[in-house]
Amino acid sequence: xxxxxxxxxxxxxxxxxxxxxxxxxxxxxxxxxxxxxxxxxxxxxxxxxxxxxxxxxxxxxxxxxxxxxxxxxxxxxxxxxxxxxxxxxxxxxxxxxxxxxxxxxxxxxxxxxxxxxxxxxxxxxxxxxxxxxxxxxxxxxxxxxxxxxxxxxxxxxxxxxxxxxxxxxxxxxxxxxxxxxxxxxxxxxxxxxxxxxxxxxxxxxxxxxxxxxxxxxxxxxxxxxxxxxxxxxxxxxxxxxxxxxxxxxxxxxxxxxxxxxxxxxxxxxxxxxxxxxxxxxxxxxxxxxxxxxxxxxxxxxxxxxxxxxxxxxxxxxxxxxxxxxxxxxxxxxxxxxxxxxxxxxxxxxxxxxxxxxxxxxxxxxxxxxxxxxxxxxxxxxxxxxxxxxxxxxxxxxxxxxxxxxxxxxxxxxxxxxxxxxxxxxxxxxxxxxxx
Numbered sequence: 001x002x003x004x005x006x007x008x009x010x011x012x013x014x015x016x017x018x019x020x021x022x023x024x025x026x027x028x029x030x031x032x033x034x035x036x037x038x039x040x041x042x043x044x045x046x047x048x049x050x051x052x053x054x055x056x057x058x059x060x061x062x063x064x065x066x067x068x069x070x071x072x073x074x075x076x077x078x079x080x081x082x083x084x085x086x087x088x089x090x091x092x093x094x095x096x097x098x099x100x101x102x103x104x105x106x107x108x109x110x111x112x113x114x115x116x117x118x119x120x121x122x123x124x125x126x127x128x129x130x131x132x133x134x135x136x137x138x139x140x141x142x143x144x145x146x147x148x149x150x151x152x153x154x155x156x157x158x159x160x161x162x163x164x165x166x167x168x169x170x171x172x173x174x175x176x177x178x179x180x181x182x183x184x185x186x187x188x189x190x191x192x193x194x195x196x197x198x199x200x201x202x203x204x205x206x207x208x209x210x211x212x213x214x215x216x217x218x219x220x221x222x223x224x225x226x227x228x229x230x231x232x233x234x235x236x237x238x239x240x241x242x243x244x245x246x247x248x249x250x251x252x253x254x255x256x257x258x259x260x261x262x263x264x265x266x267x268x269x270x271x272x273x274x275x276x277x278x279x280x281x282x283x284x285x286x287x288x289x290x291x292x293x294x295x296x297x298x299x300x301x302x303x304x305x306x307x308x309x310x311x312x313x314x315x316x317x318x319x320x321x322x323x324x325x326x327x328x329x330x331x332x333x334x335x336x337x338x339x340x341x342x343x344x345x346x347x348x349x350x351x352x353x354x355x356x357x358x359x360x361x362x363x364x365x366x367x368x369x370x371x372x373x374x375x376x377x378x379x380x381x382x383x384x385x386x387x388x389x390x391x392x393x394x395x396x397x398x399x400x401x402x403x404x405x406x407x408x409x410x411x412x413x414x415x416x417x418x419x420x421x422x423x424x425x426x427x428x429x430x431x432x433x434x435x
Contacts, residue, residue: 003033006102007085007173011075013041015093016050018218021129022093023054023061031102037082039075040065073182073193076166080178088173090166094218096125097167101214105170108208111145116205117198119169120214127220138211146209148202152250155195157260159238159267163198163207167215171201184244185309190283191234195241203248228275232283235271238264239290243310258298264291290314296322299330300361322361328428329363329412337364337430339414340371340403340421343378345385346434347416352386354414354432356393363430364412367395370403 008026012019026036040047040063048065055061064082066075080088087106091097101120108118121139124132139162140146155162163169180200182193189196242251242260251257265288272284293314297306300322305313313319322330337358341351355367371379376399383397400406404425413422416432 003031004087004106005085006031006034006087006089006106006170007083008034008036008089008091008102009076009079009083010036010038010091010093011041011072011079012038012043012047012093013069013072013075014043014045014047016043016046018094019047019050020054021096022091025097025099026091027054027058027060028099029097029102030100031106034060034102035083035085036061037079038063039079041071041075042066042069073188077178077181080173080176080181083173085173087170088176089170092165092167094220095165095167096129096216096218098212098214098216102170104210104212104214105208108210109170109172111208112206114205115145115208116148116175116201117163117169117171118208119163120210120212122164122168122215122217123213125216125218127218129216129218131216132219140209140211143210143212144208146207148205148207149250151207152199152202152245152248153256155199156242156245156250157256157263159242159260159263161192161195161198163195164215165217166194167217169198175201184240185311187240187309187311189234189237189240191230192237192241195237196244199241199245199248199250203250228278229280229283232271232275232278232280235264235268236283236287236290238267239287239294239310243290243294247307254298258295261291261294261298264288265295292327293319293323296327296330300363318360321357324433325430326428329430330361331428332410333362334364334410334412334427336366336368336407337412337414338368338370338403338406338422338426339432340419341369341379341432343375343382345382347432348379348382349386349389350416350432350434351414352383352393352395353390354430355395356390358412358414358430359393367393368406369395369397370400370406371397372401373399 010022038051040051051063055063089102105118109115126132182189184196239261245251246257268284268288272281275281290310294310339351339355341347358364359367398406404422410427413426413429414432415422415429422429
């Protein structure tokens with residue numbers, strides 16, 4: 001059986017310093033049936049001349065030169081669109097492949113029909129090609145197949161790309177839509193687009209992994225990945241990835257999803273603290289907000305429309321309404337929520353609306369409307385009118401002159417700002433907002 005064609009895709013911009021070594025490692029593969037596509041993103045150094053010489057010497061090299069700079073996201077997309085191979089392997093212009101990298105990974109892809117991604121351990125090298133101390137132990141101690149969902153769970157729960165950078169992996173061209181690269185829910189990720197690619201490939205399938213290092217990732221001062229702005233933007237990627245991954249079938253255990261968003265909060269706080277006064281810190285704040293919003297959903301147990309992307313839910317009225325409350329209201333499901341409105345039509349209507357929100361948020365088992373015995377006749381028709389205006393909710397109306405003593409602790413007070421009947425008695429307060 002003939003070897004399958006493999007497309008090695010090399011996006012580059014001003015890559016003259018390291019590009020020759022990267023291309024030599026691609027063309028020196030033991031798997032000979034290759035096409036090497038290089039996307040030159042309007043380089044201004046000697047990249048074009050270098051590529052002309054390499055392409056003339058080896059017909060497997062095809063250069064796609066962009067007349068204008070299309071950027072680090074679009075250049076790899078255009079290469080994937082042009083790829084003719086059954087399999088695709090990205091090679092970043094400053095990285096290096098071991099001679100048997102492609103051969104080993106193709107064999108891994110062919111090990112079983114449900115294998116959708118092949119990857120290996122990788123080493124790190126410095127600007128001069130010297131090996132650096134390992135920043136991670138091999139994922140496994142043996143070569144073999146790995147459950148894709150379990151692997152994706154680990155990536156998301158610990159917010160770490162344990163699969164590796166683009167250079168590390170090989171996949172089928174037919175499994176990836178170029179228009180979807182680097183995106184989740186239509187949003188372009190700033191720094192973790194490769195994670196989205198791996199998660200999309202792994203869902204419900206398996207991966208091949210070898211502990212042998214088959215690629216080398218070069219660490220040098222010119223890398224964009226080290227910029228504080230990109231680090232902050234990358235932090236914002238993770239809550240979007242976690243929620244998208246949940247909808248793909250990852251993190252089926254809510255406790256693991258909780259851990260993932262808690263890790264985002266921890267990282268976002270560190271990143272924000274490292275960027276005092278920088279506008280880039282706002283991206284870390286957005287990461288913290290998105291993670292907090294999902295943690296609020298998980299704590300309250302409110303289902304909501306969980307098929308919608310997290311960014312839409314977090315900035316939508318339902319979740320913003322919950323987040324407008326003190327988050328201590330979500331700390332537990334209270335046996336009772338107690339409200340004690342004055343006999344005023346507007347306040348009673350707002351209170352009934354707040355009780356509906358409490359019920360929807362799932363933070364109280366029973367809803368109690370405490371009414372001074374002298375006001376019952378005035379309040380009852382106001383409550384009936386307010387209940388008729390919205391969705392059904394089960395509210396118990398109880399006459400009492402001391403609402404704070406009506407039920408055993410812990411209970412949730414439902415009250416407008418400035419009221420004091422519950423102070424020092426309620427476990428938490430759900431604030432009633434005037435209509």
